[in-house]
Amino acid sequence: MKKTKDHHVVVVGGGFGGLYATQKLGNRKGISVTLIDRRNFHLFQPLLYQVATGGLSPGDIASPLRAVLNRFRNVRVLQATVTGINAPEQTISLGEDIIKYDSLVIATGAHHHYFGNDQWASNAPGLKTIEDALEMRRRIFRAFEAAEREDDPGKKRSLMTFVIVGGGPTGVELAGALGELANFTLKNDFRNLDPRNTRILLLEGGAKILAAYPDKLSNKASSSLKKLGVDVRTETLVTAIADGQVRMKHGESEEIIEAETVLWAAGVKSSSLSKALVETTGAGTDRSGRIVVDPFLNVGDFANIYVIGDLAHFAHQGDDALPGVAPVAMQQGRHVARLIRDRLRGKEGSAFKYTNKGNLAVIGRNAAIADVGPFKMSGWFAWLIWIFVHIAYLIEFDSRVLVLFQWASNYFTRKRGARLITNEKTV
Amino acid sequence: MKKTKDHHVVVVGGGFGGLYATQKLGNRKGISVTLIDRRNFHLFQPLLYQVATGGLSPGDIASPLRAVLNRFRNVRVLQATVTGINAPEQTISLGEDIIKYDSLVIATGAHHHYFGNDQWASNAPGLKTIEDALEMRRRIFRAFEAAEREDDPGKKRSLMTFVIVGGGPTGVELAGALGELANFTLKNDFRNLDPRNTRILLLEGGAKILAAYPDKLSNKASSSLKKLGVDVRTETLVTAIADGQVRMKHGESEEIIEAETVLWAAGVKSSSLSKALVETTGAGTDRSGRIVVDPFLNVGDFANIYVIGDLAHFAHQGDDALPGVAPVAMQQGRHVARLIRDRLRGKEGSAFKYTNKGNLAVIGRNAAIADVGPFKMSGWFAWLIWIFVHIAYLIEFDSRVLVLFQWASNYFTRKRGARLITNEKTV
Numbered sequence: 048m049k050k051t052k053d054h055h056v057v058v059v060g061g062g063f064g065g066l067y068a069t070q071k072l073g074n075r076k077g078i079s080v081t082l083i084d085r086r087n088f089h090l091f092q093p094l095l096y097q098v099a100t101g102g103l104s105p106g107d108i109a110s111p112l113r114a115v116l117n118r119f120r121n122v123r124v125l126q127a128t129v130t131g132i133n134a135p136e137q138t139i140s141l142g143e144d145i146i147k148y149d150s151l152v153i154a155t156g157a158h159h160h161y162f163g164n165d166q167w168a169s170n171a172p173g174l175k176t177i178e179d180a181l182e183m184r185r186r187i188f189r190a191f192e193a194a195e196r197e198d199d200p201g202k203k204r205s206l207m208t209f210v211i212v213g214g215g216p217t218g219v220e221l222a223g224a225l226g227e228l229a230n231f232t233l234k235n236d237f238r239n240l241d242p243r244n245t246r247i248l249l250l251e252g253g254a255k256i257l258a259a260y261p262d263k264l265s266n267k268a269s270s271s272l273k274k275l276g277v278d279v280r281t282e283t284l285v286t287a288i289a290d291g292q293v294r295m296k297h298g299e300s301e302e303i304i305e306a307e308t309v310l311w312a313a314g315v316k317s318s319s320l321s322k323a324l325v326e327t328t329g330a331g332t333d334r335s336g337r338i339v340v341d342p343f344l345n346v347g348d349f350a351n352i353y354v355i356g357d358l359a360h361f362a363h364q365g366d367d368a369l370p371g372v373a374p375v376a377m378q379q380g381r382h383v384a385r386l387i388r389d390r391l392r393g394k395e396g397s398a399f400k401y402t403n404k405g406n407l408a409v410i411g412r413n414a415a416i417a418d419v420g421p422f423k424m425s426g427w428f429a430w431l432i433w434i435f436v437h438i439a440y441l442i443e444f445d446s447r448v449l450v451l452f453q454w455a456s457n458y459f460t461r462k463r464g465a466r467l468i469t470n471e472k473t474v
Numbered sequence: 475m476k477k478t479k480d481h482h483v484v485v486v487g488g489g490f491g492g493l494y495a496t497q498k499l500g501n502r503k504g505i506s507v508t509l510i511d512r513r514n515f516h517l518f519q520p521l522l523y524q525v526a527t528g529g530l531s532p533g534d535i536a537s538p539l540r541a542v543l544n545r546f547r548n549v550r551v552l553q554a555t556v557t558g559i560n561a562p563e564q565t566i567s568l569g570e571d572i573i574k575y576d577s578l579v580i581a582t583g584a585h586h587h588y589f590g591n592d593q594w595a596s597n598a599p600g601l602k603t604i605e606d607a608l609e610m611r612r613r614i615f616r617a618f619e620a621a622e623r624e625d626d627p628g629k630k631r632s633l634m635t636f637v638i639v640g641g642g643p644t645g646v647e648l649a650g651a652l653g654e655l656a657n658f659t660l661k662n663d664f665r666n667l668d669p670r671n672t673r674i675l676l677l678e679g680g681a682k683i684l685a686a687y688p689d690k691l692s693n694k695a696s697s698s699l700k701k702l703g704v705d706v707r708t709e710t711l712v713t714a715i716a717d718g719q720v721r722m723k724h725g726e727s728e729e730i731i732e733a734e735t736v737l738w739a740a741g742v743k744s745s746s747l748s749k750a751l752v753e754t755t756g757a758g759t760d761r762s763g764r765i766v767v768d769p770f771l772n773v774g775d776f777a778n779i780y781v782i783g784d785l786a787h788f789a790h791q792g793d794d795a796l797p798g799v800a801p802v803a804m805q806q807g808r809h810v811a812r813l814i815r816d817r818l819r820g821k822e823g824s825a826f827k828y829t830n831k832g833n834l835a836v837i838g839r840n841a842a843i844a845d846v847g848p849f850k851m852s853g854w855f856a857w858l859i860w861i862f863v864h865i866a867y868l869i870e871f872d873s874r875v876l877v878l879f880q881w882a883s884n885y886f887t888r889k890r891g892a893r894l895i896t897n898e899k900t901v
Contacts, residue, residue: 087619087895101538106531106892113663114889123665126619126895144623177896192514192553196571236540238550445883445891449876456872462541464872465533468514468553469604470897 053079053121054391057139057148059129059320061089061112063373064154064356066442067380073119075388080122081146083139087126088112091441093373094450095174096217099183099310100224101232101466102457107449109177110442129155129320134327134349150351150387153324153338154380157357157371160316160335167288171309174217181469183310187225188468190308195239201305207245208306210293212285213313214251215258216408219268221310222249223410226275231412231461247277248304250295252284252313257416259370259406264416267425271410315371317358328352333360333368342398344383353386355379361399369401373440378402407433412458480506480548481818484566484575486556486747488516488539490800491581491783493869494807500546502815507549508573510566514538514553518868520800521877522601523644526610526737527651528659528893529884534876536604537869556582556747561754561776577778577814580751580765581807584784584798587743587762594715598736601644608896610737614652615895617735622666628732634672635733637720639712640740641678642685643835646695648737649676650837653702658888674704675731677722679711679740684835684843686797691843694852698837742798744785755779760787760795769825771810780813782806788826796828800867805829834860839885 054077058065061084069082088109097103116122131140132153138145159173172182187209194206209225211218229245236242249256249272255265256272256279269279280297287294293304317336325332328347331339337360338346344353344361356376360368369375382399389396405419407429415430417423424432434454441447457463481504485492488511496509515536524530543549558567559580565572586600599609614636621633636652638645656672663669676683676699682692683699683706696706707724714721720731744763752759755774758766764787765773771780771788783803787795796802809826816823832846834856842857844850851859861881868874884890 087615087893104531104533105894105896106533109894110891111528111663111893113660114891114893117662124663125623127623177894181896188514196552196554233540235544236538236551443891445880445887445889448879448883452875452879453872456875460872462872464537464541464870466514466538466541467532467536467604469532469608 053077054149054387055147056080056150056152056387057146058082058152058154059139060084060154060156060356061086061124062092062154062156062356062376064156064376064380064383065152066112066115067377068152068154068355068384069116069122069380070119071381071384072387073116073122075121077391078121078388080119081125081148082112082116082122083125083127083129083141084112085126085128086112089115089442090177091446092175094437095177095180096220096224098177098180098465099174099221100187100228101184101463102224103450103453104465105177105181107446107453108441110446115442130323132320132323132327134347134352137351148351150353152353152355152383153320153358154354154356154376155318155320155358157315157317157335157337159311160314161311162314164288167309167311170288170290171212171311173311174221175315183221184466185468185471186308186310187228188466189471191233191237191240191242192468193307195237203240204244204246205291205305206307207240207242208248208304208308209245210248210250210304210306210309212250212309212311214249214253214256214279214281215312218249218251218312219256219272219408219410221312222247222272222277222279223275223414226272226277227411227461228463230275232463243276245276246306247275248306249277249279250283250285251279251281253281255281257408260408260416260418261423264418264423264425268408268410268416271414271425275411315357321358324352324354330354337368343386343396344379344399350390353383355383361401363401374404375401407436409433412461480504481576481814482574483507483577483579483814484573485509485579485581486566487511487581487583487783487785488513488551489519489581489583489783489803491583491803491807491810492579493539493542494804495579495581495782495811496543496549496807497546498808498811499814500543500549502548504818505548505814507546508552508575509539509543509549510552510554510556510568511539512553512555514540516542516869517604518873519602520864522604522607523647523651525604525607525892526601526648527614527655528611528890529651530877530880531892532604532608534873534880535868537873542869557750559747559750559754561774561779564778575778577780579780579782579810580747580785581781581783581803582745582747582785584742584744584762584764586738587741588738589741591715594738597715597717598639598738600738601648602742610648611893612895612898613735613737614655615893616898618660618664618667618669619895620734622664630667631671631673632718632732633734634667634669635675635731635735636672637675637677637731637733637736639677639736639738641676641680641683641706641708642739645676645678645739646683646699646835646837648739649674649699649704649706650702650841653699653704654838654888655890657702659890670703672703673733674702675733676704676706677710677712678706678708680708682708686833687835687843687845688850691845691850691852695835695837695843698841698852702838742784748785751779751781757781764795770813770823771806771826777817780810782810788828790828801831802828834863836860839888
């Protein structure tokens, strides 16, 4: 570990990109790795919506970074916040501590973003962290609890109205899970309300939901959602969110909906480290603040600084950047590890090339859509593929078994046992 | 539900006492039940220390009350805080709402208590709620993370010192779990510290730990803890807890220990509702504020008000009250349901009698003690009994399977996958 002749790689961020890079550099001769993350766990973000809707517990989709990486003797994990980067000096700072690197991999991802309306944050929580998911879970189940105690019909209706902003995969998956919850899971649980009267609106600014998919699958997803009672509204822009109200615009017509619970699944913005990175490397950024990288995932003129995952803008076809999804981050993570090893051997390495293995989104039980090369699928079989792909990519063996069991149990009983309301200020 | 001729039982508290009473009254003709709890879930408190030490997730040991009770059509669940009781009028208040009852069962339990030193609360969190357990988990794993980054030997030692106050079952189980963690789970996880140097102190004011057990088993527990590196100190009183320091007294000698993490497993006090209850019924209380009940679990002169579980002081042998443990609450819960049904039929019913089926405490893998009637056991077999009793009493089938699998996995791999540090203010 302390051998100074080792090539020292600092990886910032333990998401898919950073973790895959670190694993690929693990136990390699002549290399030592320091992985730095603000959290002590890797989070399987694609299943975060399951935590938000009470289907899984945080522990099921988060794995302690130390546990995942402890077999690599050349890897050191630090829970810390990177506060600065100095590219010419090859150092990063963690508050007062300075760490010297030979190669630097930045994989700090993105957080959600309100298009300049930061005041919406408190009324419409997003979904990027475990705490976000628990906040959503709290609001969803709290709303039903309050509705059960409410006798005023208008107030009750507002408590039972959920507005989801953003028709991408997260928004669609949240809407589907809420639909299942209202129609099946909670069916017999209340005495003073009928959960099937729950109103769920999914608002999308563009012409269709799941814009990345072919029209046919997108339409299929729309009709699956409608079957679950979700009111899907495309070309609809949110213009205001205040306590208990959402104002929206569709063409010229405006509408105000009374809704106690608004969930945000729309914009993402690059993490706060991007500013420091731009200053020290002179890298370019795109509209959402993502760092523009070259074909070797490098930034500016620094061949030893790599940016990967959601934080990177990698020009794909013409101006189109690769999307901020897990497969891109994983492949970039592995590629960056190969590049570092190639360069240590004096080779230039190859440019990064993304292999799109397909897109998957789930709407509900037996309902998913899959766009895998020439195969466009929907329904039960797509749902099965979705299940197995997500299980397979969970990092730890016991997470896989636990999540598989939970899903099997939720499937047959339609239960969602993790619907706890925790960390409330007052009840 | 709304039939006014039904006998209306209001149960306050969804712990073991309240839940067992409600289940036993479920789907009984002529009875309707309202169960009120501040939380929306039943918590399996005996396993809370597993959440605090990263072995289980909150979802594994908590079950939504609505899900557990939804098959009883005569049961209504309300998530609310009871703010007042009026015994002569037969009403309780939930803020502005007033609810009329025919019979009232109070089962609001106890919370921890610092013997008049409430200023210790922020330095030494207790273990009664999910949030308490997550706070302990955060402090324990945060301390190791900070120690990994600390180079000053004194500071590092203080970060790796854990003081547990109270040698009852909770303190012993916490100490055992911490010992396992330090000696096995974290063994390979750090590069800049050796977890086996962790210092764990268990402080008990009395002459022995696990005072309720025969001396032989108590000594056995002590030696099991010592094998895990726990420094067990009896007849030791804590006199001060401040940031990073614990001051203790053993006979005439005083000692100060530098310890960043102090965990409180000592006193409990009755819940805040007891004051309101005393005022309206004239009931007596004991030293810790528990309500003195008669042989029929009634208080004052009110034959339709019952107090059960940790909140009740039930005179057992002479002045000795029954201990605040789950089996007592379960049996009282079932008994109170029988009493209510008997009285509806014009019978007086029988006085409550506790059947002690035995005591169990666990120290670590393969190490537990069991005091079951004539059988005094320790070691592997006692540990197996402990496992199966705890699995059997988990409320829901899927919790049982999940916990069993988690334990099997933790047993073979010594992992604790749920050791997430969440809800931190800053990192």
